[in-house]
Amino acid sequence: MxxxxxxxxxxxxxxxxxxxxxxxxxxxxxxxxxxxxxxxxxxxxxxxxNIMAQSLVSKNTQTLGLVLPHSAEKIFVNPFFSEVLRGMLAYANIKQYDILMSSANNPKEEIEAVTRMVLGRRIDGIILMAPRQKDPIVEKLLEYQFPFVLLGRSMEHDHVLSVNNDNIKAAYDITNHLIKQGHKRIGFVSGPPDLVVSIDRLEGYKKALLEAGLPVHPDWIIGEDVLQGNAFHALTMIMNSPEPPTAFVVTDDVVAFGLIRELYAAGFHVPQDVSIVSFNNIVLSELSNPPITTVDIGIYHLGYLTVQHLIRKLSGEEIEKPQMIVPHRLIIRESSMKLQ
Amino acid sequence: MxxxxxxxxxxxxxxxxxxxxxxxxxxxxxxxxxxxxxxxxxxxxxxxxNIMAQSLVSKNTQTLGLVLPHSAEKIFVNPFFSEVLRGMLAYANIKQYDILMSSANNPKEEIEAVTRMVLGRRIDGIILMAPRQKDPIVEKLLEYQFPFVLLGRSMEHDHVLSVNNDNIKAAYDITNHLIKQGHKRIGFVSGPPDLVVSIDRLEGYKKALLEAGLPVHPDWIIGEDVLQGNAFHALTMIMNSPEPPTAFVVTDDVVAFGLIRELYAAGFHVPQDVSIVSFNNIVLSELSNPPITTVDIGIYHLGYLTVQHLIRKLSGEEIEKPQMIVPHRLIIRESSMKLQ
DNA sequence: TATCGTAATGCAATCGTTTGCATTTTTTAT
DNA sequence: ATAAAAAATGCAAACGATTGCATTACGATA
Structure with a gap:
């Protein structure tokens, strides 16, 4: 008033x-x-x-943009998202920035949303989550020369700001954990195949198998839609083959939940019949039954550093190393207990 | 550029x-x-x-504010939050609104954040989540006469816009479900006690017990910090008493996860030894082991309608009924299977 | 052809700030 | 006491839009 x-x-x-x-x-x-x-x-x-008036003349809005990937349901329903957002807001809060979100239903809307924010001079910088192999938004922002940071990494440009895990190494490590446990037949459940993170994790998995002299069995690499009809079919096919995998590397804790459940329904017990390991270490992975062996990727920290990285750039700080890597660590739990 | x-x-x-x-x-x-x-x-x-310039003169920003409760970790790490946010963004997107988020570490910062947004004329309206019994932010906004909507309800003002479930009824229903299953000793695990939603759900639980002629046992009503040290102690005390509860109504799926896990660790199996029911129906509650009986409160829908309600108000529509109720429904799963 | 009415456009003030430069005030040195 | 230097303040022009009112253009009507 x-x-x-x-x-x-x-x-x-x-x-x-x-x-x-x-x-x-x-x-x-x-x-x-x-x-x-x-x-x-x-x-x-x-x-x-009046902040509008202030930013009109000062040309800075103290606001960061965050566009939800249009395939957001999956990423988004994932507790991963809240956790990372919490980290982002925590740092933003320290520096008195706010975060402006908007969502999109398809790639076109996604670009529109970004354009509106950027060209509408509504934000000072933008955070991109879950980048794709060839990401049109990245291209667009580079063209605009607009400051942005990737939560993840770009496969095509190595000078863009990014905060990421070494996902190849992480997948390599967790796969090796299974191999050390004596597993020789290890399947993989992948995320959306155009996501860089999916590609990296798959690569690390393959690398570990190859180094151990184990074969990469293409049929054992399945999509994360395991929980839905068609891929579930693929799963039963695999499990009913003469020599089924004794372990799975799953790309994401939530998917691991689903997989454990489906296996259970099909009569396979974790870890007695099949070991399961996955990624992210969301809070619930510890509360699963059995608790899930997973790679802690420091979700909160990822969000925190992403915003820190971007704000540093915005305040003109010289960025020594544009690509930040957040260390991961293996959390060994019951779902991958040693075979006897 | x-x-x-x-x-x-x-x-x-x-x-x-x-x-x-x-x-x-x-x-x-x-x-x-x-x-x-x-x-x-x-x-x-x-x-x-230039959106700043536009809103400076037009006095409308096409932006809605959302302040994370300072006790956010709990609510926030909860998949509930992502889901509700997704609903909010979906409707906002339709109406070309964006959502501006900021977080706070304590009640003071929370008020500051709201004030900054409101008095800084950065937003047209504000969404308040998880209102408390006597919520200072609500008072503040009423004082400013600034448009806002509650996701939840106000216990003190009945003319404020709100979108909510009938939590009393929901708790009543789910408790009755247990009673029908033959349970006579039913415990309750509560959320933060100053949250309206906690109060309502507790009330519904008590009502069902009373109507069924069952005693309300104060020692069996415990805080949601079950997973942490002290309350965990309380839990083992209860379970080791001569006549322990045979079922628990838990205020939230995530907490139910934790409880199932703790019970399991203490040697109690769900549902064989103890039945568990809870609220929200987050995606993972179906994937739990065992799957959790819960009250579906229409999370996505709650978020969607909250924003719709607010935007309608902002566009000057006459609001017939300021308090919207989203219907709930019981989802019966294995965690509350009939005792034999 | 003169007049009028209407449709289309332009002028200039305004929204609430910031900021370079000019101006005034204060301090210091002589 | 006076000049010069330094410190504090004010003026007015931006920033990039919107909008009430005045003005122009243009058919239509008599």
Missing amino acids: SSVTIKDVARLAGVSPSTVSRVISNHPKISPATKKKVREAMEALGYHP | SSVTIKDVARLAGVSPSTVSRVISNHPKISPATKKKVREAMEALGYHP
């Missing part, structure tokens, strides 16, 4: 609007006396700067 | 800036000829309106 402006404050304090403005921005050459006077007037009137 | 304004377009199209503005807003009395000319110029220059 109250629309008290800088002028009202100026009038009450008996100074010019410019002076009030300078008090707000803590300009060096304002006498302590007037500073006090103005502050009191602001207080008395309950003044708050 | 390109900062092409309305003037540039005007120049190229050979008209005045006002005309361009009218073309943008699709003003009725602009000749088709100039409309076309201007559109072409906009296209040619890649013009996009």
Whole structure:
């Protein structure tokens, strides 16, 4: 309701609007006396700067954009998302930034949303989640020369800001964990195949198998739609083959939940019949039955650092290393207990 | 990079800036000829309106605020949150609104964040999640006469916009389900006690017990911090008493996960030894082992309607019924299978 | 052809800030 | 006491749009 402006404050304090403005921005050459006077007037009137007006002239909005991938349901329903967002907001909060979200139903809308935010000068920088192999949004932003950061990595440009895990290594490590447990037939459940993270994790898995002299069995690499009809069919096919896998590397904790459930329904027990390992270490993976062996990728931290990275860039800091890597670590739990 | 304004377009199209503005807003009395000319110029220059400037004069930002409760970790790590946010964004997207988020570490920061958004005229309306019994933010917004909607309900003001479940009824229903299964000793695991939703669900639980002539045993009502040390202690105390509960109503699926896990660790099996029912029906509750009986509260829908409700209010529509109720339904699964 | 009515456009003020430069005030040195 | 330097403040022009009112253009009517 109250629309008290800088002028009202100026009038009450008996100074010019410019002076009030300078008090707000803590300009060096304002006498302590007037500073006090103005502050009191602001207080008395309950003044708050109009952020729209501020950013119109200062050209900076203290806002970061975040566009939900259009294939968002999957990523999004995932507790991973809340956790990473929490990390983002935590750092943003420290630096007094807010985060502007918008969603999209398809690639076209996705581009539109980005364009609207960027060209509408609504945000200072943008955070991109779950980048794809050839990501049109990345291209667009490069073209606009607009500051952005990837949560993940770009396969095509190595100078873009990004915060990521070493997913190849992570997958390699967790697969090796299974191999060390004596598994020789190891399947893989992949995420959406155009996501860089899926590609990397698949690569690490293959690498570990090859190094151990184990064959990569293409039929044992299945899509994450295991929970839905068709892929579920694929799963039973695999499990009913003469020599089924004794373990699966799953791309994501939530999918692992589903897989454990489906296996159980089909009469296979984890880990007695099949071992399961996955990625992310969402809170619930510990509460699963059995608890899931997983790769902790530092979700919260990923979000936190992503925003930190971007804000540093925005404040003109020299970025030593554009590609940040958050270390991962294996969390061994019951779902991959040693075979006897 | 390109900062092409309305003037540039005007120049190229050979008209005045006002005309361009009218073309943008699709003003009725602009000749088709100039409309076309201007559109072409906009296209040619890649013009996009500066949203800050627009909202400075039009006083509307096409943005909704969402402040994360400071006790956010709990709510927030919960998949509930992503799901509800997805619903919010879906409707916002339809109406071309964006959502501005900011987080807070304590009640003070929370108020600050709201104030900054509201008085900074950054948003047109605000969404409040998980309202408390006596919620200072609600008071503040009423005082400012600023449009807002509650995801939940206010215990003190019945004219405020809200979207909620009938949580009393929901708890009553799910408790009755247990009673029908033959349970006579039923415990309750509560959420944060100052949350309205916790209060309502507890009330429904008690009501069902009383109506069935079953005693309300205060020791069997425990906090959701079951997973942490002290409350876990409480849990083992209860379960080791001579006549322990044979079932628990749990306030939230995630907590149910934890509880099942803890019970399991203590040697109690679900549902053989103890039945568990809970609320929300997050995706994972179906994938739990055993799958959890829960109350589907229509999470996505809650988010969707919350934003719809608010936007309707903002566009001046007459709101027939300020308090919307989203229906719930029981999802019976293995965790509450009949005792034999 | 003169007049009028309407449709289409332009002018200029405004939204609430910031900021370079000019101006005034204060301080310091002589 | 006066000049010069330094410090504090004010003026006015941006920023990029919108919009009420005035103005122009253009058929239509008499």
